[in-house]
Amino acid sequence: MRELKEKILEEGVVLSDDILKVDSFLNQQIDVELISKMGKEFAEHFKDRKIDKVFTVESSGIAPALATASELGVKCVFGRKKQSLTTSEDVYHSSVFSFTKQVMNELIVNKEFINEGENVLMIDDFLANGQAAKGMIAIIRQAGANPVGCGIVIEKSFSNGRKLIEDMDVEVYSLARIAKLEDGNIEFAE
Amino acid sequence: MRELKEKILEEGVVLSDDILKVDSFLNQQIDVELISKMGKEFAEHFKDRKIDKVFTVESSGIAPALATASELGVKCVFGRKKQSLTTSEDVYHSSVFSFTKQVMNELIVNKEFINEGENVLMIDDFLANGQAAKGMIAIIRQAGANPVGCGIVIEKSFSNGRKLIEDMDVEVYSLARIAKLEDGNIEFAE
Numbered sequence: 001m002r003e004l005k006e007k008i009l010e011e012g013v014v015l016s017d018d019i020l021k022v023d024s025f026l027n028q029q030i031d032v033e034l035i036s037k038m039g040k041e042f043a044e045h046f047k048d049r050k051i052d053k054v055f056t057v058e059s060s061g062i063a064p065a066l067a068t069a070s071e072l073g074v075k076c077v078f079g080r081k082k083q084s085l086t087t088s089e090d091v092y093h094s095s096v097f098s099f100t101k102q103v104m105n106e107l108i109v110n111k112e113f114i115n116e117g118e119n120v121l122m123i124d125d126f127l128a129n130g131q132a133a134k135g136m137i138a139i140i141r142q143a144g145a146n147p148v149g150c151g152i153v154i155e156k157s158f159s160n161g162r163k164l165i166e167d168m169d170v171e172v173y174s175l176a177r178i179a180k181l182e183d184g185n186i187e188f189a190e
Numbered sequence: 191m192r193e194l195k196e197k198i199l200e201e202g203v204v205l206s207d208d209i210l211k212v213d214s215f216l217n218q219q220i221d222v223e224l225i226s227k228m229g230k231e232f233a234e235h236f237k238d239r240k241i242d243k244v245f246t247v248e249s250s251g252i253a254p255a256l257a258t259a260s261e262l263g264v265k266c267v268f269g270r271k272k273q274s275l276t277t278s279e280d281v282y283h284s285s286v287f288s289f290t291k292q293v294m295n296e297l298i299v300n301k302e303f304i305n306e307g308e309n310v311l312m313i314d315d316f317l318a319n320g321q322a323a324k325g326m327i328a329i330i331r332q333a334g335a336n337p338v339g340c341g342i343v344i345e346k347s348f349s350n351g352r353k354l355i356e357d358m359d360v361e362v363y364s365l366a367r368i369a370k371l372e373d374g375n376i377e378f379a380e
Contacts (some may be wrong), residue, residue: 023300023303024302024303028267028268028270028299028300028303029265029266029267029300029303030256030259030265030266030267030268031265032256032259032260032263032264032265032266035256036260058248058249059248059249059252059268059270062220062249062252062253062256063252063256063266066220066222066225066252066253066256069220069222070222070226073222073223074222075219075220075221075222076219076220076222076253077218077219077220078218078220078249080218080249109218110213110218110219112214113213113214113218113219
């Protein structure tokens with residue numbers, strides 16, 4: 001997605017060879033126009049897959065997931081990273097290690113929101129090691145639903161996330177693929 | 191907002207005299223059509239206030255904030271509840287006690303995303319004790335920006351949040367006001 005790549009080059013900050021900061025349009029400040037275009041792009045790519053629901057993880061996945069759900073005319077569900085007082089006991093959960101934050105999170109979704117037989121499209125802001133997507137797939141499969149694809153805003157192609165997810169028989173579709181972060185520079189994979 | 195009140199009556203679950211669970215359309219599963227209407231309603235109400243930015247707190251505020259920002263054609267910023275590895279040192283912060291989760295959170299926003307002189311509209315899912323809104327107002331004022339209003343999806347009018355925020359000279363506009371939660375029943379304030 002050309003506009004996204006341009007935005008990454010304009011505003012992305014390479015913090016290390018692993019970490020790209022895109023807080024100015026995706027992770028803390030949200031460029032609603034660009035997010036809306038991302039939603040259209042994901043919806044167009046997955047339009048023949050009869051998507052019943054869009055699934056993401058709080059917080060940074062919510063904006064692109066919502067834009068996609070809006071285009072597809074389906075509901076959006078976000079997994080929570082820890083149990084809250086209002087979360088029912090009746091939940092699906094899986095463990096997800098966050099390399100960015102160096103913590104183990106519990107990904108939790110109320111059972112009533114992912115149903116047997118539903119075609120579920122996952123959307124997330126980043127794909128690196130694939131832990132969040134793997135956790136979402138585990139939950140979708142616990143529910144007897146179908147993980148029909150994984151839409152990613154920014155893929156770190158130098159990590160092994162894509163292989164992990166594809167090995168679970170789930171398609172990965174990324175709007176921008178980064179081959180390398182080095183000396184403050186960003187090199188795209190394609 | 192009539193449709194919201196109907197949805198609350200249809201799908202809201204009264205967990206106690208304090209806690210209303212609306213996970214099925216606002217807090218975990220998002221009804222994108224209803225959220226979009228909320229955004230239109232907030233945008234219409236605040237349209238003469240020259241809003242430069244919409245500000246919310248992760249995670250449940252993001253969806254209505256994004257819908258509002260989209261209608262107003264401005265950017266949306268969400269405060270984070272704890273410091274992450276990619277958060278710059280250069281942040282505004284304030285402490286916010288969450289009665290729902292019974293924890294003290296640190297509300298953090300990168301300084302670059304709230305600027306001096308900006309008119310900032312706050313949006314949040316719930317207003318009860320007003321702690322989150324108070325924390326947002328503190329951050330907006332630290333930045334030298336103007337908190338021009340606080341748009342709330344569901345206000346618990348039996349709590350003191352509205353008075354707290356109005357005493358800080360900030361307008362509160364709620365889409366649904368709940369007077370009482372009792373014996374599993376929901377009574378609206380108007």
